[in-house]
Amino acid sequence: MSDEACKREDRRSVDPAAVEMLRIADREGYATIWERYEKQQPQCSYGQLGTCCRICSMGPCRIDPFGEGPSHGVCGATADTIVARNLARMAAVGSSSHSDHGRKVAQLLKAVADGSNTDYRITDGEKLLAVAARLDIATDGRSLPEIAADVAAVAINCFGNQDEEPLVFLEKYMPKKRFERLKGLEESLYQATGAKIGFLPRGIDREAVDILHRTHFGCDHDPLSLVAQSVRCSLSDGWGGSMIATELQDILLGTPTIKAVKANLGVLEEESVNVVVHGHEPILSAKIVEMAQSPECRQAAEAVGARRVNVVGLCCTGNEVLLRQGVGMAGNESHSELAIMTGAVDAMVVDVQCIYPALADLSSCFHTRFITTSEQAKIPGALHIQFDEHHADAISSRIIKTAIDAFPNRNKGRVYIPQHTATAVVGFTVEEILKALGGTPQPLVDLIVNGTIKGIAGIVGCNNVKVQQDYFHRVLTTELIKRDILVIGTGCWAVAAAKAGLMDLPAQELAGPGLQAVCKKLDIPPVLHMGSCVDCSRMLNLAGAIADHLGVDISDLPLVGSAPEWTTEKAVAIGAYFVGSGIPVHLWPLPPILGGPAVTRILTQDAKDVLGGWFFVEEDPVATAAQMEAIIMERRAALGI
Ligand code: SF4
Ligand code: MSK
Numbered sequence: 001m002s003d004e005a006c007k008r009e010d011r012r013s014v015d016p017a018a019v020e021m022l023r024i025a026d027r028e029g030y031a032t033i034w035e036r037y038e039k040q041q042p043q044c045s046y047g048q049l050g051t052c053c054r055i056c057s058m059g060p061c062r063i064d065p066f067g068e069g070p071s072h073g074v075c076g077a078t079a080d081t082i083v084a085r086n087l088a089r090m091a092a093v094g095s096s097s098h099s100d101h102g103r104k105v106a107q108l109l110k111a112v113a114d115g116s117n118t119d120y121r122i123t124d125g126e127k128l129l130a131v132a133a134r135l136d137i138a139t140d141g142r143s144l145p146e147i148a149a150d151v152a153a154v155a156i157n158c159f160g161n162q163d164e165e166p167l168v169f170l171e172k173y174m175p176k177k178r179f180e181r182l183k184g185l186e187e188s189l190y191q192a193t194g195a196k197i198g199f200l201p202r203g204i205d206r207e208a209v210d211i212l213h214r215t216h217f218g219c220d221h222d223p224l225s226l227v228a229q230s231v232r233c234s235l236s237d238g239w240g241g242s243m244i245a246t247e248l249q250d251i252l253l254g255t256p257t258i259k260a261v262k263a264n265l266g267v268l269e270e271e272s273v274n275v276v277v278h279g280h281e282p283i284l285s286a287k288i289v290e291m292a293q294s295p296e297c298r299q300a301a302e303a304v305g306a307r308r309v310n311v312v313g314l315c316c317t318g319n320e321v322l323l324r325q326g327v328g329m330a331g332n333e334s335h336s337e338l339a340i341m342t343g344a345v346d347a348m349v350v351d352v353q354c355i356y357p358a359l360a361d362l363s364s365c366f367h368t369r370f371i372t373t374s375e376q377a378k379i380p381g382a383l384h385i386q387f388d389e390h391h392a393d394a395i396s397s398r399i400i401k402t403a404i405d406a407f408p409n410r411n412k413g414r415v416y417i418p419q420h421t422a423t424a425v426v427g428f429t430v431e432e433i434l435k436a437l438g439g440t441p442q443p444l445v446d447l448i449v450n451g452t453i454k455g456i457a458g459i460v461g462c463n464n465v466k467v468q469q470d471y472f473h474r475v476l477t478t479e480l481i482k483r484d485i486l487v488i489g490t491g492c493w494a495v496a497a498a499k500a501g502l503m504d505l506p507a508q509e510l511a512g513p514g515l516q517a518v519c520k521k522l523d524i525p526p527v528l529h530m531g532s533c534v535d536c537s538r539m540l541n542l543a544g545a546i547a548d549h550l551g552v553d554i555s556d557l558p559l560v561g562s563a564p565e566w567t568t569e570k571a572v573a574i575g576a577y578f579v580g581s582g583i584p585v586h587l588w589p590l591p592p593i594l595g596g597p598a599v600t601r602i603l604t605q606d607a608k609d610v611l612g613g614w615f616f617v618e619e620d621p622v623a624t625a626a627q628m629e630a631i632i633m634e635r636r637a638a639l640g641i
Contacts, residue, residue: 013334013469015499017265017420021338024416030362032337037465049595050083056217065595077221083596084226085215087572091230092211094573097353098534099204099241100376101281103159105248108283108389110152112252113145119287119392122148123254127431131247134172148251155244161203170201170239175544177553178582182235185610197228199580199611201236208233223598231580231611238540238577245534249320253286256323256427256531258436258524263498265335266421267328268344272310273301273407275400276330276339279351280532282320284373284387285313287396288349289325297397300404309400314339315354316491316532323427323531331499332470332492333567334463340368343414347403351387352377354462354568367409369402424498425505426529428488430541436522441549448558449641452484452514455558455632458539458583459489460574462567463496466589470496472564472621477502479625481526484512485632488528488542490535493564502527536574540581555582555612556639558632562586562624579603579613584631586624587617 010019012034025032046052046062053073054060061073063082072078077085111117122128122144128151132139137150158169171179182199189197201207211233214220220229250256268274275292277285291297292309301309312330313321321327330339333354339345340362347369348359360381363370372379373387373395383402387395437443447453457480463469473496480487481502489497497503502510508519511526519526530538547554561578563571566587575585593599607614618624 011468014471014474015264015335015420015469017331017418017499018335018338018469020418021265021341024341025338030337030341030365031358033334033356033358033465036358046595048590048592050086050592051079051595053077053082053085055085055215063595065597075217080223080596080598081221081226083593083599084223087593087599088211088215088226088230088233090569090572091234091576092208094569094571095233095237095241096208097570098237098245098573099159099208101352101534102155102241102243102245102248104281104283105245105252106152106155106159109148109248109252110156111390113148113152115145117390119389120252120283122251124251127247127250127255131251135168136172151248151251155248158240158244159204161206164202166200167202167204167236167240169243170235173243173541173544174239174581175547175554177547177551178544178555181553181555181582181612182580195225197225199228199232199235201232201240204236204240207236223596224602227599227602231576234573234576235580237573238537238581242534243537243540246531246537249282250429253282254324255431256429258425258427258432259326260423260425261322261326261328261498262421263329263331263424263495264420264422265330265339265342265418267312267330268339268342268417269307269310270344270415270417271307273304273306273308273346273404274344275309275311275403276314276345276348277311277317277321278314278336278348279317279355279377280315280353280534281351281374282317282324283389284351284392284396285317285321285349286324287392288399289321289327291393291396291400297400297404300401301407304404304407306404306407309404315495316534317351319491319494319529319532319535323529328421329424329495329498332463332495334465334469337362340366342417343411344417346406346410347371347399349373349399350377353570355379366414367406367411369406371399371402373399422499422501422504424503424529425525426498426503428524428528428530430538430545433528433542434545436524441546445546445549447514447518451641452518453486454484454514454629454636455560456486456488457628458536458559458561458578459487459493459564460491460533460536460561461563461571462492462565464565464567464589467565470500470565472588473497474500474502475621476562476564476624477527478510479622480628481507481511481515483625483629484514485629486515486526486528488530488539490529490531490539491533494529494531497527498529503529533570533574540577543581543583553582553612556635558635558639560584560586560628560631562628564588564621564624575615579607579615580611582612584608584614584616586628587615588619588624590617591615
């Protein structure tokens with residue numbers, strides 16, 4: 001079924017596999033996010049505009065920005081204060097989610113280095129040496145565990161750093177010009193106002209706690225100060241927590257390489273025990289993939305009449321094992337319920353983030369074991385098998401055994417797997433991109449300078465029930481490559497692009513003549529999968545490599561970002577650290593800031609001059625592509641290219 005046919009067919013999703021499953025959901029009466037969304041209508045317009053506050057017990061207070069009601073909360077807070085405080089809290093939660101993920105990876109690296117964890121090992125020694133070099137850690141004549149211990153110590157210290165100096169990871173990874181610009185900005189604002197407004201993060205934990213403190217009742221009410229801290233905290237995620245997660249996961253689990261994989265619900269196998277891994281942290285899921293291939297698991301699966309244990313991914317945990325281990329991708333966020341409805345999932349194993357609590361109830365309608373594993377993400381109705389990385393082998397074996405035990409209970413008459421998969425060529429880490437270019441960014445720079453490629457668009461983010469699933473992702477991506485703009489990205493967007501065939505080599509034909517010729521020469525698709533949400537740090541590193549190579553700031557480069565179909569607070573943090581890094585960012589659906597005119601002006605206009613990056617919103621994907629192209633052309637003109 002073509003996209004257009006799907007669009008007519010079902011306003012909920014443009015994905016043909018989803019359309020088939022939604023027909024089953026309608027027939028059988030399974031509740032879905034779409035149905036629950038309908039039941040929530042009309043949603044609160046104060047919430048949509050960001051003007052409701054329940055920070056203290058004199059509230060909740062709400063302000064109608066159209067002048068119909070009170071103009072101030074009980075304490076006197078304005079709409080802008082309320083909007084800015086809510087935004088800051090979103091940025092703090094999003095940053096904390098990514099960064100706490102990074103913390104666990106740093107602790108694991110420490111344990112592997114000191115020998116207290118033997119279930120994991122240093123898989124990519126070359127990457128360890130590269131990270132150590134970046135952090136100015138001595139490597140000559142030292143063993144890998146010794147170097148890893150130092151890398152882990154620097155990373156762990158970034159979380160709890162108590163002094164006023166900028167975060168070490170940020171200082172070592174951020175391009176010089178961007179670092180100096182943010183430092184200069186702090187100084188000039190201090191000289192102009194006499195007040196401290198910081199943009200360079202100090203400690204990762206500290207910046208999030210700072211937001212919790214300053215948004216407490218009776219603290220920071222200044223929209224500019226609150227927005228600046230939101231950016232600072234988000235920068236501690238992008239160049240700190242997420243960077244640590246990506247770099248150290250590569251050391252422990254291996255840096256992804258380019259490979260071809262399959263994406264969509266058709267990766268489930270009727271004759272196999274299907275285990276779906278879902279969430280964000282690959283420390284457990286990588287083990288599950290490894291264990292599923294062991295002779296014991298294979299024999300146990302055969303003993304219950306299954307062909308094998310087939311591990312597939314969802315969301316960002318899926319992206320992690322997709323890129324490193326070539327595991328099939330069952331889908332993005334909105335596919336999670338649909339996967340269970342196939343009746344072919346024997347276990348869905350979740351770690352943290354982006355997991356609908358509804359999955360527990362839905363699983364109980366089937367034989368599916370819904371297994372939570374993190375103390376930070378427990379869900380009533382789930383089977384909880386506590387993960388502990390010190391016993392990772394044993395726990396992952398137990399999880400697979402649970403799935404195998406569930407297989408005989410499968411009602412074969414209820415199994416329906418939509419036969420849709422697309423091939424995707426994935427694994428475009430900075431290392432792989434540079435390798436394809438001959439080891440230096442120069443060929444890419446040349447292609448951009450001579451206009452063969454106009455610029456680069458980074459797309460991130462989720463599925464959102466307010467947008468037809470994958471529609472914005474597909475149309476925007478197709479429109480951009482048509483305009484000779486290379487598209488890179490992560491997260492659920494990457495899954496959408498993979499499912500749509502946009503990451504397969506035939507998609508080269510959809511690209512404009514310049515991009516098409518380059519992709520054909522390099523034998524790559526025009527749309528590059530760079531990983532999971534924390535791997536947005538890879539996009540920062542690519543931007544940084546090009547900027548440093550040219551001796552310019554990131555904000556000078558023809559780069560632009562988008563988070564169409566965004567859902568989570570993590571997307572707010574990603575958008576804010578892109579903006580803080582000098583990259584303009586498109587958002588859809590509307591962020592909850594429009595009730596604060598000053599906040600809206602700061603983020604959509606003032607930020608352009610101050611940071612070089614800013615937010616803009618647009619509902620139509622074709623119009624969005626046109627605006628993104630216009631930004632790229634404006635930057636090209638400013639560079640004189
Ligand atoms: Fe209302 Fe002010 Fe309390 Fe918010 S902090 S709930 S605006 S009184
Ligand atoms: S999983 S943050 S829904 S991209 Fe990273 Fe997808 Fe968005 Fe979660």
